[in-house]
Structure formats: structure tokens, C-alpha cells
Amino acid sequence: MSAAIATRPDARDPGAASQARLMWRRFCRHRLALLCLGVTLLLYALAAGAEFVAPSDPDATNARMVFHPPQVVHWLVSTPAGFAWRPFVYAEALKRDPVTLAPAYVVDPTRRVALGLFVHGTPYRLWGLLRSDIHLFGAVDPGAHVFLLGADRLGRDMLSRIVFGARVSLSVGLVGVLCSLVLGIVLGGISGYFGGQTDWLIQRVIEFILSLPTIPVWLALAAALPKTWSPITTYFMITLIISLVGWTQLARVIRGRFLVLRGETYITAAMLDGCSQARVIFRHMLPALTSHIIASITLAVPQMILAETALSFLGLGLQPPAISWGTLLEEAQNVNTLASAPWLLLPGVAVAIAVLALNFLGDGLRDAADPHA
């Protein structure tokens, strides 16, 4: 028995594991959430390195490549020595149907565009700092065109546009959540900690905001933004508008937790020990809330992404030279265009993947943070 006491507490012994380690262990049991964590991290990495990942310049127009359909990648090439691993796409040219004169892209089996990894292409400055022209993948010949996900009405590469759009769309979620979090913690915390009339007032404000129909109010607020503002200002205003509604949910969660925590004996003990209110809140209560807050903000991010997409889609959010998944989808609004170029809907697939991954991740985090919830 004394030997058991003498040995250092084993790192795997649950009694000795920190709260964070316990949470991580519970989270790892959630396979789907773990997978979604990977997907989410990958998406954010792609967005961060958009210049490097995108095969071409998202703003480069090409009048001869208008509505170019997506190309299929062929992986193997037959050589005299057998099959070789050499990915390529067949070039396609715009031809007119001799009878109907309708334009159509025809595959030219004689012209192959070789693809490669880490190829030289359009020069760029990564984050405005690193000068380079290396792209993750693309046509080996810098002059050739590849449209893996098709082209839009100005002949711009959809894949590159989606990758660049991810930068705005995914970051709107993060910035918006940050704004909501500050509002939510401050107001929800005050409401839950002090209770009484303050609580009553804040709760009525939250109820009021929650009872307004979100989308019409967003539309009205977004319509009030002057069109002459710079894209950056518009971006932050849109984010702010979205988080104006988002903070209420967070504030409710935080208030509820504060109310529960206030009754805990260790909080009473801290108060009796003469801790200042700030110390009780920041040293004793907030750490107990961290896991819940992380889980709730993960679940709030996809809501923000959806909101930005919807607003930009309606033409009230970011304005076209700025690229986001919403502004890309705005181009897909016309059904007749859509019928001839269905790949314009692909940014929507990106939205669905991002939102799905974040939702599952948030669910997993919530379960890990509180197995009894």
C-alpha cells in the first residue's frame, strides 16, 4: 500500500489527469467529431494559404473561357514501358454547333495539359509578405488553363475563387463569434452573477432581440450600409450586424451556467474567504465555464457563416469585387444560367461541408465538456 502511495501518480490515472486532458480523452472517443476537427483545421489552413493553394488568380478574367465546364483529371498515361503516373486534363475549345450555332466546349483529345505539384504560376505575395510564384498544384506550363471546377461568366477559375472565398467566409465566423463572445460574456455574466433587477432588464433585452425576425432585421441593417464604404469596412460592419443577434444565445448559455455556479459551495467558500468579486468571477467561475464557452462558440461559428452567405447572396452583404462564398453564390441566382452552368452551385457545397464539420465538431466538444448535459 505504501508503495502505491510512493509511486508518482501515473499520467494515465484518471485521478491525476487535468480537466483539459479528461476532456480531450472524452473528445477522442467521438470519432466523427475528431474527423470533423481535421476537416475544420484543413479548411482553415486552405483559407490561410489561399494564394498558394489556388491554382490561378481568382480575378483573372478570360473572354475565351466563359462558362468553361469542369475538367476531368486523367491520372495515368500509357507509355511504351506501360502506364505511368502523370496526371493531365484534355484541353477544351469553344466551338459552335454547325446547325444550332449554340456555343459548346469540345474536348480536344490531341492536346493534353499536364498537371503537377508545386508548379510555377501567377506570382503572388502570401499575406502581403512572402513573394513567390509556386502553387500547390496546377498546369505545369504556366500559360495553360486548367478549370478543375469550371469557370464563371467571366472565365474566372471557380476552384481558385472558392479557395479565396473561404478566407472571407470562414473568418467572418471567427470575427463574428469574437464580437458575440465579448458581448455574451459581459452581459450574460453580469446577468447571471448579480441577478435581481439587472438580470431582469438584460433578460428582457435578450427576449426582445430574440423575438425579432432575424433575416428581415439583418436585411434592414445591411441595406443601411453605404455602398461607397471600402470592402474592409463593409466586412466588419456585416460581421457586427450578424453578431448583434448571435450574442443573445451565448449570453443565455453563460447566464445559465453562472446561475448554477453561484450556488456551488466552492464559490461560497471563495466569497467567505473575502475574495473580491473580480477574483471570484475571473479566477473561480470563468475557468469552470471555459469548456462550455468553447463548445457554444464552435456551434455559433456555422450560424455566422450561414448568415454572411445569405446576406451576400441577396446582394446586401459584401459587394462583388470582394470574394466570399455568398458573393459567388449570388452569380448562381439566375435559374437559366444555372441550367447551363450548374457548377456555379459548388460554393454552396463548400458552405455545407464547412457548416457540417463545425456542427459535428461543436457537438463533440459539448459532449466532451459536459458528459451529463
Added chain:
Amino acid sequence: MSRFILRRLLGMVPFMALVSITCFGLIKLPPGDFATNYAASLAAGGETVSQATLLSMREQYGLDRPFLVQYWRWIDGVAHGNFGYSFQWQQPVSTLIWGRMGLTLLLSLAALLFTWAIAFPIGVYSAVHKYSVFDYVFTFLGMLGLAVPGFLLGLVLMYIGIAYFGEDLGGLFSHHYLNAPWSLGRVADLLRHIWVPMVILGTSGAASLIRVMRANLLDQLHQPYVETARAKGLSEFTLLLRYPIRIALNPFVSTLGWVLPNLVSGSVIISIVLNLQTAGPLLLQALLSQDQYLAGAFLLLLCLLTVIGTLVSDILLALLDPRIRMQ
């Protein structure tokens, strides 16, 4: 019970006053007013307007008065059924809105029924057959329904309609009935068209309601009273229907308070995509051209709709659960 309803109704009065001020504030928010917008749109067409005309326009519509005066004029009119004048349509607002609001309400209610109709059986099935294949399938579909924004679903359906069936799924009426007076034929035509927006709108609401229903029923299924009933020899089906489901049904009513606002709110954007003759497209247009009385009327009525939804849900909940009305 009547005291409870009376108290709730009285509570609504200051609430609605606040809502109306917010709505009016929202539509007054953009810089400039209708007169400047009017001048800008004329200038874009190569015409010019004299300052005097603009001034008289501002005077005529009271655009130069202080905010509270304008608000008071507006709300006083609204109380008398006069929603003001639409600058853009050159018509009184009240002739424009009622038909569209009616269709919005109809669409929202249809979507609500659809939501319930799917969420109830699927939620019960998922709870009773927990972790079965279909439970996973429904959970996944539900998550997908939450992740895909409604307008995207609308676009996909429109695309499928055009590409594979050669049919435009947008609109609430076919061309023939668009401006026709109400008749049995027009109602039938409406029913033929309304299912597309109804399904799109209902999907995301159903997804979350299924999860709530499943979780609630799971909590009830292993309670001692269920065991007792089973021990007494009640058949599984009767047992399920008679006890646990009745308790698990509470969220259907309590969530009405936020499901209805979501539906009304969602219907705005979906109507714009599908080009429906509901409030959405007209509201967007009015907001963009700062047609303030039209936009204000729509905003106010949409808010009113959600407030009434919340009220109805509270009253229903109080009817179901005596603890709430005793508070």
C-alpha cells in the same frame, strides 16, 4: 387561465411599442432619404430634379421633420389602418401588403405543419430505435438539413426542375392565375406550387425538432412509470402513445415560439430565391430603394407575426402545463 392570458396581452403593449420604434429606426437608418434616392435614380437616367421639387417632396411626406414626429405620424396612421404611401409604387401601402402578408402567413403555417408532420414520427422512431441504422440515417439527414442554407436548397430544386423536368418550380401561381381573382382553380394552383417552398422551409426546422423530440422521449422511455405500465401488460404501441409521448410533446409547443419566427424569417429569403408573391421580394426591394413606409409596414407586420407566434405558444404551453400558469 384568463388572468394569465390577460397579463400576457397587457405585457405585449409596451413590447409592441418598442418593436415599432425599432422598426421605424431601422428603416430611417440609411443615410439620405427617399428624395435623395429618387434624385439619384433620375440622375442615373439622365434627368435632373430641381432642389425646389426635392424640397417640396420632403415637405409633402414630412421627411424634414424630426425623427419622433415622423414616427408619431406613422404609428398614428398605422393604428387607423393607414400604413402610409409607397413612393415607388405610387399607391397606398395597405393595398400592396395584405395579399402578400396573407400568403406569407399561409406559407409559414404550411411549413410549420410540414415540420411537425415529419419531426413527430421520425423523432419517435429515432428514440424508440436508438442507434439503429435508420436512427443514424435520420440524424445525418437532419444535420445535413441544418447545414444546407434554405436558399441553396431552393436553388438546387430549381435547377433540378429546369434541367430534368423542364419546369420552373419558382412562383406560387402559374402564369394563368398570377393576377386572376381568387377562385377554386386558383386555390388548386396555389396548392400545386406551395409544396416546394414548404418543403424547403420546413426542412431545417424539422431537423432541430427531431433532435429535441428524440432527446426528450429518450429521457422518458426508462422512467419507472413506463416500466409499471409495461408490467401491467399494456401493448408497446398503446403504452408509448399514452404516456411518454404525451410528455415528450411539450417541446412541440414550447418551440413554437422560435420555430415560427424562424419560418417567417426564412420565408423572406426563400421567397426572394423562388420569386414568390410573398412579403420577401417586396421587402428587399423597398429596403434597397428606401421606400420607407412600405419597408416599415412589412417589418412591423413580420415582427407582429413572430410576437403573436410567441404569445400563442406561451398560452398553449400554459394550457398543457399548470406549473407555468401558476407562476
